[in-house]
Amino acid sequence: MKLLFLIADGMGGWPIEELGDKTTLEAANTPNMDMLAGKGLVGTCRTVPKDMAPGSDVANMSLLGFDPRTYHTGRGPIEAAAQGLDLDPDDLVWRMNLVNISSFEENGTMFDYSAGHIGTDKSVPLVEKLQKxxxxxxxxxxxxxxxxxxxVHKGGAKKAERELEIRPPHDLTDKPIADDVKEFAKSPLMNKLVRDAEKVLAGNGTKAVSIWPWGQGKPLTMPPFKEKFGMKGAVVSAVDLIKGLGRASGLEVIDVEGATGLVDTNYAGKVEATLKFLEHGDFVYVHLEGPDESGHMGSVEDKIKSIERFDKLVVGPLLEKYPLDKANYVITCDHYTPIETRTHDAAPVPFILTAPKCIASRLESFSEEIADRTGIIIPEGHDFMQWVLDKIK
Structure with missing residues (x-):
């Protein structure tokens, strides 16, 4: 039996007044997830330990079965693993956004954490210019x-820069950046680098007017997924974060042309890649970024659309090829990304586990509230994978 983890990043949220006090998940038309909820177990899982920030790095590491309190060193190191960078143990790796801010000053504002969702064709030349x-x-x-x-800051893990507490830029949309500018100022080295980068990026014709280094840490090391769980697996995602977790744990990393991480991603390509791997593999972690990006943008319409497309264009086609007598399914999100706050929330996430050996819940639909009402909760996210495997034996 195959095992598919289908992750709609940031799908969870809170009731919204304009939707009649429904969440975007409740407002979305999701017949496939609703059907799976009725045929399987539904509950909630705390993917983010109470003492850690609710990031996709921490939450997805948990869902893959690894305790982030043991293995997590930062967001940057995970994405460096995706690129296969050759790093020394004392290097400091930063995730670096291209952002749109008013200015890198204490009176500055974060306009856009993604520089208008700048395309790779425009962003890569800018980063190459920064390097030059x-x-x-x-x-x-x-x-x-x-x-x-x-x-990458060579040898930086031994220096004071490791301790800088810079907030993720997606937490700061339309907010002041004064606290972070002051934090950067604690390191003359980083303060100068960001200010110099602002000069290099000036007048480039895009919304990328500054860099924003954050999520720094030492290089990532993780044990092999196959040795830990006995499955030959793969990850399918548009984002380096998931690819990095996959590569670091020995999972096959499958690139899909046209996968954007947005509402218009190549859904069919992701399904095709998943089906091809399952011809010889046991487990696939299929990750869709669209609901999360829509939540960060505060777009109710796009978040509902991304959830509906996840259900129709990913869950549905996979069920057609691998019905419930041939595969076990987990449907969940890594964390909430509520429209109201436009950032991540650490609330326990709703999940569905549908497998031949699971007793049907007979629920009529899938939502945050319904999952919370079942009373099934996995208190430690990194235990979820083993809990699932125990249920489907």
Missing amino acids: ELGNDEFTFYPGIQYRHLL
Whole structure:
């Protein structure tokens, strides 16, 4: 029997007045998830430990069965693993967004954490320019995808920069950046680098007017997924975060052309890649970023659309090829990304586990409230994978 984890990043949220006090999940038309909820177990899982920030890095590491309190070193190191960077143990790896801010000053505002969702074709030349003009023996700029890039500080893990507490830019949309500018100022080195980068990026014709290094840490190391859980597995995602977790744990990383991480991603391509891997593999972690990006943008319409497309274009086609007598399904999200706050929330996430050996819940639909009412809760997210495997034996 195959096992599919289908993850709609940031799908969870709170009731919204304009939707008649429904969540976007409740408002969305999701016949496939509703059917699976009625035929399986429904509950909630705390993917983010109470003492950690509710990021996709922490939450997805938990869902893959690894305790983030043991293995997590930062967002940057996970994405560096995706690129297969050759790093020394004492390097400090930063996730580096290209952002749109009013100015890198204490009176500045974060307009857009994604520089208008800048395309990779425009962002890569900018990062290459930063490397040419600011890169040196200490700092290296590595281009990534869209607005998501990397900055490596050689030997930085032994220096004070490791302790800087810079907030994720997606937490700051339309908010002041004064606290972060002050935090950067604690390091003359980082303060100068960001200000110099602002000069290099000036007048480039895009909304990328500054860099925003954050999520720094030492290189990531994780044990092999196959040794831990006995399955040959793969990850399918548009984002380096998931690819990095996959590569670091020995899962096959499948790239899909046209996968954007947005509402218009290549759904059919992700399904095709999943089906092809399942011809010889046991487990696939299929990740869709669209609901999360829509939540960060505060778009009710796009979040509902992304949830509906996840249900129709991912869950539905996979069920057609692998019905419930041939595969076990987990449907969930890594964390909430509520429209109201436009950032992540650490609330326990709703999940469905549908497998031949599971007793049917006979629920009529799937939502945050319904999942919470069942009383089934996994208090430690990294235990969820083993809990699922025990249920489907």
